[in-house]
Every structure is written in C-alpha cells, then in structure tokens.
Amino acid sequence: MHACARVGLDFLDSAPYRIVSTVDLAITPAQLFEVLADENSWPRWATVITKVTWTSPPPRGVGTTRTVTMRGGIAGNEEFLAWDPFERMAFRFNEVSTSSMAAFAEDYRVVPTSRGCHLTWTMALQPANLAGRIGLSLGAPVMNRLFQRFLHNLRRYTDERFSAQ
Template sequence: MSDYFECTPVGLDFLEQTKNVYKAEEIIRATPEQIFEVFEDEVSWTVWAFPIQRVEWTSPKPFGVGTTRTVYMMGNMDGYEEFVAWERGKRMAFTFVGCSKDATEKFLEDYRVTDLGDGTCRVTWYMAMENRGGPNWSDALIRPIMGMANRWMFKRFKKYTEKYALNANEQAARSPKA
C-alpha cells in the first residue's frame, strides 16, 4: 500500500470557496444513461483522463452518495475518493478523503449532465483544488495550464463517449425486437 495522507473532504459549495476552479464543457451525442455508463466504467477513465492509470470502485453498486473508489494516477499518486453527489443521469461529484502525496489539502470534481433531447447532452466538468499550506506563487502559473489540460481531456471524454454511444445505438438497432 502507498502512503496515505488525509485530505479535508469538501462539499459542493467548495466550487464557490476557492480560486482554483477549472471548468470544461462539451455538447455530447449520447444519452444521460450512456454518459453515466461511461462514468461507471473503471476502464473508460484510463482512456480519456491521461493521468489515470487505474480505477477501483471500493463500494458495491448501486453507486450513490457515500460511494468510494481509489484512482491510481501517474507519478505514484493515488486519490481516495468519496462521492458527495450522485443523481444518475444528472450529476455526480466526489471529494478526496485521502491521497498518497502530501500536497493536496482539498479536492473536488463535479460532473453535471443536462439532457438537451434527441440523444444529446451538455456535460459540464468542474475541478477545484487547494494545496496543503494554502496558495503559493506557482498557483497563478499553473492555473492556465490546468485549464487547458482539463479542456483537452474533456474533448477526449466527448470523443470516447460518442464512440461508446454510437456502438451501443448500432448494437441496439441490430437486436431483434421483442
């Protein structure tokens, strides 16, 4: 097991409490159900979120508020997450309760899905964080880079999810009707 450093768990209001908030938004050709199927698939995260090496759900299905998982990332960084919001098809958010590196104090990701109809959704991703010891001079330098990296990753999420949805739709069209 790697080192474990407790983080300060945060709620959804953390997005309004910190300067280090990154937002990415995409219109995705997929249903809310298909988007959540991708969110729940531990392998999908390793495809679109390049720092993620492996995801392990540590709570059984059905997932909801209080669900836990461990995310193994590049640089031997492991994030121990607890979900603070879970409304299937609409929203999921998690906070770090622990991390294998002693740098992260607070961390939150919030994914919001808006059904636009016709098999299309707007998906908005917020990521907010604070380092242990509070802000430092490098935050201003890192902020624009993190914003660009997150938008790039979310374009990968869009591409992956649209391919997943297309395959699911084609498979459903080929299935015999009951």
C-alpha cells in the same frame, strides 16, 4: 496517504482554485453515466488516470468510495458527495498520496440537449502550502487546456463507444 479536508458540496463554489470545463456530447445522459460508472473508461479519456477501483459495492450513490491512481504515482481515495443518476455526480478526496493537497473535489453536471447532453466538469482545489499555491497559479492556463482536452477525448471516446447503438 495524507488526509484531506472532508469538504462538502459548497467547496465546489468556494474553493480558492477552480477549473471549469464543458463539452457537448452526442449521447444521452444515461449513456454518459454508464461511461462515468465504468472504471475502465476513465484512463481512455482522462489520460492522467491510470486506474480506477471501486472500493464500495454497487449500487453507486452518496457515500460510495473508490481509489483513483494517476501518473506520477499519485493516488486518491475518493468519497461521493452527490450521485443523481443522469444529472450529477460529485466526489472529494478523503486521502491523497501527496502532501501538497489540503482539499480536492470534482463535480460533473449533466444537462440534456436536443442532440445529446452538455457536461460541466468543475475541479476545486486547495493546496496545502505556498509551493502548491504558486504552482496552481502559474499552471492554471496549462491545466485549463489539459482538462478541456480530456473532455474532447471524452467526446471522441463516447462517439466511438456508442456509434453502433
């Protein structure tokens, strides 16, 4: 594993590369947090993820850790920087299995709406080398579409999961 910079919440706004995606969901913020806390749900909607393992015992909160395994053999050890139930969760990679990432963080912000909730997902990245910067610059449009597709998958997943409730 390669160490990543121990960035704070400010990195989510100042990172050299940011991807912001949004979706309206027909579920409550509490139901969305139920999904986000469920390690088995992530691979169902964020299909690049193959496994999520909590490495800290409940309750979840700032400082909670987990490991996320992704396609391509990439794994990241995460630490939560924010955990405001039904409103916000954010985490950073403390370590990642690739040397191409200097810093990485994600932020999930939830706002209640009259029909459920609105989710804004921000991914913030700082590549470790020139190849990573070129790759992110050239791949940004594809990554934007991919992450927006993940949120459409999340909407389908939550519609199915909560349709009987």
